[in-house]
Amino acid sequence: MKNFLETRLWVILMAMPIMVHAERISTPHNFQTMVTKSEITVTNSYKTAETALTTYNCSGTNCTFAKDHYSGTLWSFKMLDNGSTVTTTRINELAEFQLAHYPPTKYEDLKVYVSTDGVSWGLPLSGDAITYSAGTINVTVPRNNYYVRFRNNASTDVSILSIIWYQDHCNCFIYEAE
Numbered sequence: 001m002k003n004f005l006e007t008r009l010w011v012i013l014m015a016m017p018i019m020v021h022a023e024r025i026s027t028p029h030n031f032q033t034m035v036t037k038s039e040i041t042v043t044n045s046y047k048t049a050e051t052a053l054t055t056y057n058c059s060g061t062n063c064t065f066a067k068d069h070y071s072g073t074l075w076s077f078k079m080l081d082n083g084s085t086v087t088t089t090r091i092n093e094l095a096e097f098q099l100a101h102y103p104p105t106k107y108e109d110l111k112v113y114v115s116t117d118g119v120s121w122g123l124p125l126s127g128d129a130i131t132y133s134a135g136t137i138n139v140t141v142p143r144n145n146y147y148v149r150f151r152n153n154a155s156t157d158v159s160i161l162s163i164i165w166y167q168d169h170c171n172c173f174i175y176e177a178e
Helices: 002-019 031-036
Strands: 023-030 041-043 048-050 055-059 063-067 075-079 085-088 091-102 110-115 130-133 136-152 158-169
Touching: 023 031, 031 075, 031 158, 055 063, 055 075, 075 085, 075 136, 091 110, 136 158
Parallel strands: none
Antiparallel strands: 023 158, 041 048, 048 055, 055 085, 063 075, 075 158, 085 136, 091 136, 091 158, 110 136, 130 136
């Protein structure tokens, strides 16, 4: 009887770590759909767009939340000049995001930056952290609370049509180097 109880206790204890896991939440921001469903509030002469997850702020000479430059039919962040920038407020526990844009080509002049304080931005993401494909950009970062910035670094027009944000929710420790 004693061996039976000890065996059961060990089985239960070994199974416990399996019961605890992080939860990945995806939040799609298809801007056309969000406008249709009134899930986005646009203010400041079409320079600010507020959602439940984050607020997007446009800066630069010709950056607005408007119909895309490519077909003129889809709501997007329209970034028409070199230096046009879209910056988010802080997104908690961000681990990954996928962005869709016009032109539907591999557009490496749309640079992506992340910041943990919203002030220090450093260099744009590169290497394994970012993948440019035809019409999309995929970004993977260590889970943390980030502000995100998109910057058009060329005179070619670009429109951000949608972003899917992935947050890893867990009671995990977030390491912040000093």
